[in-house]
Amino acid sequence: MRVSLNWLRQLVPGLEGTAEELADRLAMTVTGVEEIVPVGRGLEDIRVARVLELREHPDADRLSLCLVDGGEDPVEVVCGAPVIHEGGLYPFIAPGSTLPGGLRIEERAIRGVTSHGMLCSERELALGSDASGILRLPDGLEPGTPLVQAFDLPDAALELEITPNRVDLACHVGVARELAAEAGLEVRVPPVEGADWEPTWRDGHEAASAGGVTVGIEDAARCGRYLGAVVRGVEVKPSPAWLQARLRAVGARPINNVVDATNYVLRELNQPLHAFDLARVRGGRIGVRAARAGERLRTLDGVERALEPAATVITDAEGPVAVAGVMGGEESEVTAGTTDVFLECAWFDPSHTRHTARSLELSTDASYRFERGVDRRGCEAALARCVRLILATAGGKAEADAVRVGELPGPRTVVPLRPERVQRLLGLVLDAGAIEGLLAPLGFERDETGGLAFRIPGWREGDIRREVDLIEEVARRHGYERFPTATRPTRPSTVPDDPSFARSDRVRRLLESRGLLEARSSSLVARSEADAERPVDLLHPISAEEGFLRGALVPVLLRRLEHNWARGTGDVRLYEIGTVFRRRAEDESGEVPVAEELRVGALLTGRRRPPHWSEEPAAVDVWDLKGLAEEVASGLCGATVEPLPLASGDEAPALGRFGAARWLGAERFELVGPAGRIGVAGGVRREAVDAPPWAEAVWALEFGLGAVELAAPTPYRPLSTFPAVPRDLALAVPASVRAAEVEAVIREAAPEWLEDVRLFDVYEGDGVEGGRRSLAFRFRFRARDRTLEDAEVESALKQIIRRLEERCDARVRSA
Amino acid sequence: MSEGGNPLLERLAAIEEEGVAALRDAADEEALETARVRYLGRSGAVADVLGRIGSLPADQRRPVGQKGNAVKRALEETHETRAAELRMRESARAAADRDLTRPGRTAWPGGSHPVTAVIDEICDIFRELGFTRVRGPEVETEWYNFTALNIPLDHPAADVHDTFYLEDGVVLRTHTSPVQARTMQTHQPPVRVVVPGVCYRRESIDASHAAVFDQIEGLAVDEGVDFVEFRSTIEHFVRRFFGAETRTRFRPDFFPFTEPSAQVEVSCTICGGSGCATCKGTGWIEIMGSGMVDPAVFEAVGYDPERYTGYAFGMGPGRMALLRHGIPDLRLLHEGDVRFLRQFAST
């Protein structure tokens, strides 16, 4: 939303400050200023000129020769514009002067004829984007007048942020009010010179007639008020320079004096108006109602639109002539041939206007304001001002009577304000007088009937309804930057820290210490990364690739892996902690039909360690993955890692839960906690990921963050001060016997002073008979209370070996 | 005998002088060993003298024995010193052969995402001030996402949220603010919480916008919480997070769930306030939407708005990470590119 600085200065006599200073003042007390746009800089050399004579160029069809009066002796100018009118006024730049872009104009010959200067287009003057022709200036200007004087230049436009509650700032008077209040000045709307019109209102609840037009509101919910006036005998032509200048400064294109008058009032007072060519209003009847199925209307922008019943329309005796509060119809628009005008000034319901605009996928200056709520008390003044502007710029005569249909606004809302509440909320001690001093300049009038209370001006009625709304105005007017700084005693929160944070902190510490990097992937994914069984899809996704919520983390991390591979990175170790989603089953209860779970996913591929010159690089293998899974399981979750057989009966649902059916290869594990499976780990199937030929095997794991235990104090175990007795034992066991079974048997058969036993070598081949493999274990025996005798260690080992022979068909290879 | 001198004592003095010199000046381990055997060996010079003590008169034995032991100690010390010198020289030579300029052996670096680091730091600062961390669901009801927060659905105020719907009444939360309502429904004041979380908006994705983004919310509610406390707390946070020299300013803004509402800006961390591309020449950067909790929110969750007051704020850790590290494009945060993540790895 743009406001012109010159316009604001005109509305607030005495207002001082540069554009930057005023922008800063607005930003700190009212609303943000996104941009300061210079308007009409560098036009000091441009003058108004009249084309006295127009001739064809002797050697070029497309060029014409103009004899131009720029206030001095007439000169000849060569011009390439398609349309130039003899007698018309145009901006002229004489040789030796420069255009805003810095281009210096010199006398030069064009096709053999010397051009003594140039007539300029809107774009050449940086006054607009139109480069198609020379800018036609309004009649009535004196040749030789500097353009900056005729157009009140230079100016600056401030691009304001308008928050949804402050639509009153979408006009110059609204912004002027704030600046005036800050500066201790007043807003003065200058009267329209040479025009005076105060109508006699013809009122009606549902319908009324005046000046030959009958207005009826069929649906009062859609339109609260409808005022209309008739001006007859207008001469439609370009607006005077001052009016054009105002509109141009705020980025609006001047059209003709009647339409420009409505646009001027829109930007001055915030009231959208619409001018109809009365001759095109069939039957002299105006109605407001919902559109009917099948109705169509060609709007001002030339688009033929199908109307939906959600839309509110303005009708004449035969059908829709405008989309209410959004855009007029092309058929009834004011054109050069218009003589009689019907001027609409209405208050359309915000919600209905919103639905109307949405149904047509249109947003206009008018709908923007009606949606946010315009001042329903301001209609009379706005209509009168617009009629006077039309009379002043287009002539004609206004009918003395004007229609006014709908409810008259009742008395203004009164909102009480307790000074003690101000203190409680803001921490400022302000008495009634001080509060009034802050609020009155913005139009809040003190109500004297009871305690401290204020009457809300019409332009703030939508926003200010409660005491707290007024307190915000007090804080704002006081200035946020003027509040003191002070610490207050605080009481501790009753809300405990969510334990998921401690859980994820533990996971992060472990995984990061193992050389994994944290990824934060988008949770919007394609179908292939959503929950396999119960995917969660969006109603209106931006794209199919982002049409679902992720159902598991590993599939998402695999996409991240592909991204890395595509950039030539083969050593990838990533983890992520985040939410996964699945649609709830029909019989599953919940506030929303989607279940969320916090998960941890990780993947490893590439070399086990950063390459080093001293060794051959080895790739991450299943034992790296299993080791990491074991650290996660036993270290964080009190769980174990078990091989997951391919043929396990409950595989599908279990894997589905972790999204693993899509990627888990043959080497697979489950993480088993006290309450069952908490996660899965394993190799990633080749077809589950788009791998370049040089890629190493990929290993991944995923588990629920909820399974992570909160760290509990670890009980101390005494350290033995007696010597340890090491022993190695190599066993040849049938290939079908698992290492874990052997270890379990060892632990079962061993005395309590077996401190540690671990598999340290596995061997198959020469020296081991067929169908068997060698498993070598290293034992460490140590008692807490004595030095072990050799004999008792030997006896214990014998016992272990005997048990292994019985239970595992093990044969000792060496002892 | 002192006048005429004891020949053995004189002999010992000579051995000491010669032996110390021989050991000290030994050129290498071999020479050192030869010298050691000669002076300190089983049949070396010192042993030879001490072996002859028995032939001395009784009153002379003691001084010779004492002197002999002293000489032996002196020689041993010299030997040890020289041996250490020679060993050091030897290992230095070996080390020089090994070329210690070659790179060392390392492990893969692990580490947190820069956005996580920002979230952690924000949480830590507020936890020092008595705030706790809470979470809420990402799939929300319209009621929690909008209605409870005083955002009318049929109003331009809801438009700015560009909401993803899953079905009628069910949305992907557009901010972490619904957790305000959830927390207040389940806990009585004093409430002081921070809420990190992922949010969603139907925005087209570019360098500074993402459809999925992180937000961190804060809420403090109790009796006697006022605008002064709010401002002071936020200023404290800014100084802790951005540095003591960073300035804060509060500007009017609009959020349906706070009133008064404020936009918090900090002096530009890039240019220090003189104006640059990052701050669009203004010298200030918006970091936080905030304000005093609107009484309508208290009413929605069943708190007495006459008794309790509070403040709430929300900021974008993603944007703050970009600012902190000078990262030009938001999209880099979510690609999981190892080359990017490794830059911020700390372990």
Ligand SMILES: [Zn+2]
């Ligand atoms: Zn800057």
